[in-house]
Every structure is written in structure tokens, then in C-alpha cells.
Amino acid sequence: MKKRYAPLAVIFFACAAIAQEQKVSFLFAGDAMQHKIQLDAAKTNAGYDYSPYFKYVADEIKQADIAVVNLETTLPGQKYTGYPQFGSPDEYACALKNAGFDIFLLSNNHILDKGRKGLERTIAVLDSIKVKHTGVFVNEEKRSLYYPLMMIKNGIRIAMLNYTYGTNGYTAAKPNIVNYIDRKQILKDIEQAKAMKADIIVANMHWGAEYVLKHNKAQKELADFLVRNGVRLVIGGHPHVVQPVDIQKDGDNIKSIVVYSMGNLISAMKPVNTTGGMMVKIDIGKNGNDPVKIDSCSYSLVWVNKPMKDKDTPAFFELLPVASFDNEAGKEKLGEESFRKMQTFATNAKNAIGSLWAKGQP
Numbered sequence: 001m002k003k004r005y006a007p008l009a010v011i012f013f014a015c016a017a018i019a020q021e022q023k024v025s026f027l028f029a030g031d032a033m034q035h036k037i038q039l040d041a042a043k044t045n046a047g048y049d050y051s052p053y054f055k056y057v058a059d060e061i062k063q064a065d066i067a068v069v070n071l072e073t074t075l076p077g078q079k080y081t082g083y084p085q086f087g088s089p090d091e092y093a094c095a096l097k098n099a100g101f102d103i104f105l106l107s108n109n110h111i112l113d114k115g116r117k118g119l120e121r122t123i124a125v126l127d128s129i130k131v132k133h134t135g136v137f138v139n140e141e142k143r144s145l146y147y148p149l150m151m152i153k154n155g156i157r158i159a160m161l162n163y164t165y166g167t168n169g170y171t172a173a174k175p176n177i178v179n180y181i182d183r184k185q186i187l188k189d190i191e192q193a194k195a196m197k198a199d200i201i202v203a204n205m206h207w208g209a210e211y212v213l214k215h216n217k218a219q220k221e222l223a224d225f226l227v228r229n230g231v232r233l234v235i236g237g238h239p240h241v242v243q244p245v246d247i248q249k250d251g252d253n254i255k256s257i258v259v260y261s262m263g264n265l266i267s268a269m270k271p272v273n274t275t276g277g278m279m280v281k282i283d284i285g286k287n288g289n290d291p292v293k294i295d296s297c298s299y300s301l302v303w304v305n306k307p308m309k310d311k312d313t314p315a316f317f318e319l320l321p322v323a324s325f326d327n328e329a330g331k332e333k334l335g336e337e338s339f340r341k342m343q344t345f346a347t348n349a350k351n352a353i354g355s356l357w358a359k360g361q362p
Contacts, residue, residue: 027064030262030277036082050095061100107135112170135162139175159193164206215260276303
């Protein structure tokens with residue numbers, strides 16, 4: 001019997017169609033903080049050691065094509081301090097980079113804690129360790145060159161925006177620029193992103209009321225404004241607690257996602273709802289010249305464990321994935337009291353997230 005072969009043209013077309021499908025996975029994390037007790041625990045004779053921080057979550061972070069974190073401290077090079085004027089050693093930024101974070105958000109209410117020198121040195125250090133960053137700029141020329149931050153990954157053009165509600169009463173010294181929440185400017189930036197042929201626009205917003213598990217009217221109105229003008233992903237931080245996730249659909253298709261607050265990535269805060277946060281994972285895809293599709297949205301909860309050296313002094317800090325430690329082995333590692341605190345945090349966080357979670361999502 002004569003064998004039949006598919007025409008070469010058909011094979012080529014099928015391969016071309018497969019090749020046109022492009023995918024990008026995001027991971028967004030909350031506020032990376034450094035309180036004085038964290039600085040004290042990390043101090044060594046040779047400098048600062050943050051090696052315990054992310055050992056349990058680094059693999060998850062590195063799995064994402066693009067991982068984004070809010071750096072809620074400055075890198076002043078000396079005189080390191082915690083709240084209320086954050087200044088951290090360079091080793092902290094290196095630890096975040098080594099954990100897998102690709103983009104650092106700088107537009108937050110603490111970026112001016114160490115003044116002009118702190119702002120400019122933070123940018124210089126991140127540039128020196130080859131970490132992308134956005135939201136704050138040395139001058140207008142740098143902003144016009146590098147904003148919106150355009151990422152091209154797997155053939156998909158991604159525009160990153162970043163804004164803060166304020167900077168704790170401080171004002172950026174000229175020529176430095178901090179991106180504040182200003183609708184006229186944001187609209188101009190969105191139009192610029194579209195002119196740069198962005199396939200998807202992501203707005204990272206530092207906003208909302210601290211310690212409140214529900215977003216407020218101002219957040220909702222601003223999120224609606226962003227989505228209405230073409231932003232597909234709105235990712236929020238600042239409240240230090242987890243807030244709802246709104247997955248907005250058109251039938252079975254995800255039109256846009258609003259994450260009102262991811263809570264803390266890592267901090268020394270003590271109120272139970274501030275002791276952790278969520279890492280949000282979003283997958284997008286593009287086929288040929290079709291618009292980008294948002295394929296999925298999920299999250300994982302993380303919680304800060306502080307093994308104690310003595311009654312009042314943590315030996316170190318470590319970030320734990322709740323799902324991996326919400327079991328008997330976790331209880332044995334943490335002890336009864338800490339295990340109970342982690343579970344309380346997780347229950348409250350899940351309730352907050354789920355209050356707007358789209359029907360049918362896991």
C-alpha cells in the first residue's frame with residue numbers, strides 16, 4: 001500500500017501556528033520591608049545576612065517569567081534605620097534579586113525617607129546590580145527615556161506603571177521625580193504605553209487605608225478609571241494587609257484583574273493580619289496578532305516566621321509558604337502559638353480575597 005504523507009505546506013502551517021502562541025507568567029509580591037528588629041537580626045560581623053529570608057519561596061518566585069516586588073525602603077549606604085524612616089543595607093536588595101525578583105517598584109510612601117541622597121543612591125544601587133525598577137527617577141530625562149517601563153518577554157510587550165498616593169509629607173527635591181497618583185498624568189502615561197504598542201498595561205498602585213481588610217471607595221474609583229482607560233492588570237499595595245481580588249470577566253474570558261492589596265511580603269509587623277501576604281500569579285498569552293488573553297489568576301499565601309534567640313530577640317526571619325506548613329510538620333516547626341497565628345492570618349486573608357473573587361475561580 002502506498003504511504004500517504006501530509007503536504008509540506010500543511011505541516012509548515014501547523015508548526016507556524018504553534019510557534020505563534022506566546023505565554024508570560026507574572027508573580028507579584030507585596031511590601032518588602034526592613035524594621036529595626038530585622039536589621040538587628042541580620043547584622044553580622046561582616047555586614048548583613050539575609051540568606052534565611054526567601055529559601056522556602058525562592059523556587060516559586062523564580063518559576064515566573066516576570067516577578068515584581070515593592071521595595072518599601074531605601075538604600076542609603078549607611079545609618080540604617082527602621083520605622084518611620086526606612087533605610088536598609090544593599091545586601092537586602094541583593095537578597096530580593098537572588099530570590100528571583102526581576103522588577104522593583106519604588107513609588108511608595110517611604111521612598112523619600114532618606115531624602116534626595118537616599119532616593120538617588122537607591123536607584124544607583126539597583127542599576128549596579130542590574131535590577132529593573134520604576135516609579136521614581138533621577139530627573140525628567142530619565143523618566144522620558146524609561147517610562148513606562150517596557151518589558152518584552154516571549155514576544156509580548158508589557159508596559160509597567162507605578163504610582164503612590166504620597167510620600168509622608170516629604171517632597172522630591174528637583175530634579176528628582178516620584179510618580180504620584182494624578183489622573184491627568186496617569187492618562188498621559190497610558191497613552192504613551194499604547195503609543196509604544198504595549199500588548200498589555202500593568203498599573204502597580206500604592207494606595208488605600210492601612211490595616212483595613214477591605215478596599216475603599218477611592219481605590220474602587222481609581223481602579224475603574226484605570227481599567228476603563230486600557231489597564232488590564234491593577235496590582236495594589238500599601239495597606240500591609242491582604243485585600244480583595246476582583247477578577248472581571250466577559251463570559252468565560254478574563255477582561256481585567258484588580259488586586260487591591262497583597263499585604264506584606266516580609267516585615268516585623270505584629271498585628272496578625274500584617275504578619276504575611278499573598279503572592280499573586282497571573283498567566284497571559286498571545287496568539288499571532290490577536291489581543292493578549294489573561295489565561296489565569298491564582299495566589300499563594302506567605303507568612304513570616306521569627307524563630308526567637310531569646311524572649312525578645314528573633315534569631316532570624318524567614319518567609320514560609322502557608323500551604324506547605326499548614327500541617328503537623330508545620331505545627332512541629334513553628335510551635336503551637338505561632339502555628340495558630342499563621343492559621344488565623346490565613347483564614348482572614350482568604351476571607352478578604354474571596355469577597356470579590358470571580359465565580360468559578362479556584
